[in-house]
Amino acid sequence: MIKVQSIQLFLLLILPLNLLAQKTDCSQIIKIEGKYYADDFLFSGVCLSHYDNGIVSSRAIYLNGEPSGVWTWWWDNGEKKKELTYTTKNGYYNISGIVNHWFSNGQLMQKEIFKNGLRNGDWYKYDLKGNVIMHGVYMYGEHISGDKVPVPVSSLRS
Numbered sequence: 793m794i795k796v797q798s799i800q801l802f803l804l805l806i807l808p809l810n811l812l813a814q815k816t817d818c819s820q821i822i823k824i825e826g827k828y829y830a831d832d833f834l835f836s837g838v839c840l841s842h843y844d845n846g847i848v849s850s851r852a853i854y855l856n857g858e859p860s861g862v863w864t865w866w867w868d869n870g871e872k873k874k875e876l877t878y879t880t881k882n883g884y885y886n887i888s889g890i891v892n893h894w895f896s897n898g899q900l901m902q903k904e905i906f907k908n909g910l911r912n913g914d915w916y917k918y919d920l921k922g923n924v925i926m927h928g929v930y931m932y933g934e935h936i937s938g939d940k941v942p943v944p945v946s947s948l949r950s
Contacts, residue, residue: 815840818852827857843868853878858885867896881908895920904941907932915941 818839821828828835834857841850847870853861859878867873872894879888886909893902899920905913910933917926917939928938 817841818850821852821854828854828859829857855880860885867894869896871896871898876906884909886910904930911941 816830816835816837816839818841820830821835821839822830830837830839835854836856837854839852839854840848843849845868847868848866849868850863850865852859852863855861858880860880862875862877864875865873872892873896874891874893876887876891877889878885880886887906888908889906891902891904891906892900895901897920899922900918902915902917904911904915907913911930912932913930915928915930916924919925926939926942928940929936930941
């Protein structure tokens with residue numbers, strides 16, 4: 793009986809690790825009512841997207857159909873483009889921690905801090921030489937002082 797329980801415990805510990813090791817093309821992941829699926833099942837694992845030249849363009853992690861852990865995007869030259877971390881709290885997933893954006897030459901472009909999906913702390917924007925060109929402070933998503941984070945042109949509606 794102890795042997796069967798040991799095997800069951802082993803499987804319970806190893807199976808989730810095996811799921812996280814699973815790599816899937818991100819184009820196979822679909823979102824339905826806030827959850828992410830692959831092959832009609834809640835997706836747990838890593839998905840990768842690639843540029844036409846074969847370089848990885850993004851790496852995302854999901855756990856039980858929700859974004860989880862560190863997500864990374866790259867420029868088509870292989871340099872990092874963006875990196876952020878998803879955490880889950882009370883059944884909701886949000887961006888938390890430091891979010892970095894880089895220029896295609898590898899120089900840091902922007903650094904900001906998030907907590908529970910909201911900007912919370914200092915954010916910095918840099919020029920190509922690494923000089924701070926903008927700086928602001930946010931608390932729980934509200935602008936407190938300094939520069940406001942510019943709205944990306946791609947998110948403006950006409």
